[in-house]
Amino acid sequence: MPELFVAKVSELPDGERRIVAHDGLEIGVFCWQGAFYAYQNLCVHQGGPACEGIIMHKVEDVLGPDRTWHGQKFSDEEVHFVCPWHGYEYDLKTGECAADRRLRLKSFDVVRRGEDIYVIA
Amino acid sequence: MVDIPLSDFRHMAIEEFDTTKLLEHAARQARERGYDKFPIVDVDSHHYELESLGEILQYMDDPVLQQLAMSATQSGGSKGTGVLPSGIGYQDIGGRVLRYSVRKLEKVGGDEHRDITLTRRWMDAMGTDIAVIFPSPMLQLGLHPQVEMEVAFARAYNRWLVERVLSAEPRIRSMLYLPFNDPAASFRMVQEFAGKPGVVGFMVTAARYRPVHHNDYMRTYALLEEHGLPLAFHSAYDWNEQSMAMMNRFISVHALGFVFHNMIHMTNWIINGLPERFPKLKLIWIESGLAWLPFMIQRLDNEYMMRSSEAPALKKLPGDYIRDMHFTSQPMEVTDMGALETTFRMIKAETQLLYSSDYPHWDFDLPSTIYDLPFLSETAKRNILGGNAARVFGLELGGKLAKVA
Ligand code: FES
Numbered sequence: 001m002p003e004l005f006v007a008k009v010s011e012l013p014d015g016e017r018r019i020v021a022h023d024g025l026e027i028g029v030f031c032w033q034g035a036f037y038a039y040q041n042l043c044v045h046q047g048g049p050a051c052e053g054i055i056m057h058k059v060e061d062v063l064g065p066d067r068t069w070h071g072q073k074f075s076d077e078e079v080h081f082v083c084p085w086h087g088y089e090y091d092l093k094t095g096e097c098a099a100d101r102r103l104r105l106k107s108f109d110v111v112r113r114g115e116d117i118y119v120i121a
Numbered sequence: 122m123v124d125i126p127l128s129d130f131r132h133m134a135i136e137e138f139d140t141t142k143l144l145e146h147a148a149r150q151a152r153e154r155g156y157d158k159f160p161i162v163d164v165d166s167h168h169y170e171l172e173s174l175g176e177i178l179q180y181m182d183d184p185v186l187q188q189l190a191m192s193a194t195q196s197g198g199s200k201g202t203g204v205l206p207s208g209i210g211y212q213d214i215g216g217r218v219l220r221y222s223v224r225k226l227e228k229v230g231g232d233e234h235r236d237i238t239l240t241r242r243w244m245d246a247m248g249t250d251i252a253v254i255f256p257s258p259m260l261q262l263g264l265h266p267q268v269e270m271e272v273a274f275a276r277a278y279n280r281w282l283v284e285r286v287l288s289a290e291p292r293i294r295s296m297l298y299l300p301f302n303d304p305a306a307s308f309r310m311v312q313e314f315a316g317k318p319g320v321v322g323f324m325v326t327a328a329r330y331r332p333v334h335h336n337d338y339m340r341t342y343a344l345l346e347e348h349g350l351p352l353a354f355h356s357a358y359d360w361n362e363q364s365m366a367m368m369n370r371f372i373s374v375h376a377l378g379f380v381f382h383n384m385i386h387m388t389n390w391i392i393n394g395l396p397e398r399f400p401k402l403k404l405i406w407i408e409s410g411l412a413w414l415p416f417m418i419q420r421l422d423n424e425y426m427m428r429s430s431e432a433p434a435l436k437k438l439p440g441d442y443i444r445d446m447h448f449t450s451q452p453m454e455v456t457d458m459g460a461l462e463t464t465f466r467m468i469k470a471e472t473q474l475l476y477s478s479d480y481p482h483w484d485f486d487l488p489s490t491i492y493d494l495p496f497l498s499e500t501a502k503r504n505i506l507g508g509n510a511a512r513v514f515g516l517e518l519g520g521k522l523a524k525v526a
Binding site for chain 2 (some may be wrong): 046048049053079082086
């Protein structure tokens with residue numbers, strides 16, 4: 001399995017991503033809160049570039065103890081990246097499709113060697 | 122540069138945008154599936170006409186309305202404000218569908234109209250030979266309280282579109298906007314524009330409140346029938362409609378609104394016997410998806426069996442008339458393949474269904490949504506992706522538009 005160079009650690013700050021390609025395979029590598037995550041850049045919907053869109057926290061309803069609705073907020077924990085073609089959202093930490101967790105992007109291991117980040121394709 | 126607001130007070134700065142790059146994966150699908158071997162006709166796609174608002178208003182011939190529109194446009198802050206009914210809505214899903222906010226960054230070169238260059242870019246990526254384009258914000262023009270403004274804007278737009286876009290690029294066609302709130306003006310519109318370059322039919326935006334069976338429209342239908350030009354109903358939503366106004370999320374209004382108005386027009390069309398009165402008039406229902414059709418067929422058939430006295434003009438079941446009509450495919454509901462297959466059977470998709478992308482809108486469908494369906498034969502796929510449209514519109518796919526079948 002080839003090891004693909006992604007970037008120097010300094011070149012991939014928090015909230016950024018790189019797309020690396022090898023032999024027709026595209027992989028999106030994200031840095032989020034100091035950790036790296038890598039997924040195939042191929043949306044389960046219509047095959048769009050799933051890893052190339054914006055990163056947004058999950059939207060959550062705010063409910064009261066009496067089950068009344070008090071508005072919405074962005075999650076403190078869960079963050080998604082969004083396929084730019086039609087908006088499918090993926091859990092950044094698992095690659096699962098947020099709307100249906102039975103669907104997920106193929107994930108890849110990321111290794112750090114000194115200052116260099118590699119993804120194992 | 123465009124600065125997109127994100128969650129958590131973050132922002133994302135984007136400096137360039139290119140349709141070809143965005144659709145690289147679509148181009149790969151086209152190569153892998155051999156779309157160069159057969160014609161693909163996209164029967165519902167869009168451009169953003171307000172980007173050319175200044176040009177369009179030059180074609181408005183009522184000097185007072187033109188001056189009002191020009192002034193409102195300049196002082197409104199955003200294009201179209203004060204001229205078009207405002208479409209409250211969040212089509213871009215809060216910036217998640219990126220191309221909405223960054224399309225202005227896309228560079229085009231040369232002298233040809235920007236709309237032509239941009240349209241051809243996505244067509245080439247998807248493998249599309251001919252695209253029928255429609256406007257975007259104008260889909261709500263039927264809600265304009267000033268009928269004379271609907272008429273003036275529609276005629277200006279139609280003149281501009283024919284002269285500046287359709288005449289210059291034979292791969293782009295359109296079904297022109299009918300100012301349906303004014304039946305006489307609609308009739309004149311068909312008279313004036315039938316036969317003009319690139320005009321393959323006429324279109325009524327569905328979000329409006331005029332019954333299609335009113336006698337005032339009969340001569341327009343007759344004229345369309347005479348010309349062999351299809352009449353299309355392009356769906357849209359009206360969040361201010363009383364029932365829609367009960368819904369608090371755009372997903373709700375979009376999911377129901379884009380079907381609701383077409384359901385009403387289709388019911389009126391059939392129950393009032395218009396298919397019997399205009400048997401040769403081709404009807405196309407646009408952008409309501411397909412899931413509503415089994416519902417309509419079953420619902421109307423079931424009630425007609427008991428209440429045929431209320432629809433005496435019918436000579437067959439409502440569903441039989443529906444199967445004579447045509448439908449564009451997008452946004453095709455694909456979460457239950459069994460239901461979709463049944464739908465295809467119920468609407469005789471192999472001959473009646475017309476592929477559409479709706480690009481660049483948020484819920485566009487690529488040709489692969491049809492081509493990859495497991496239950497279709499190769500012939501059926503090719504019919505739906507282009508053959509049916511070629512027949513309905515009488516398109517000549519000869520010359521350089523031809524693909525080897
Ligand atoms: S292809 Fe990714 S959301 Fe549709």
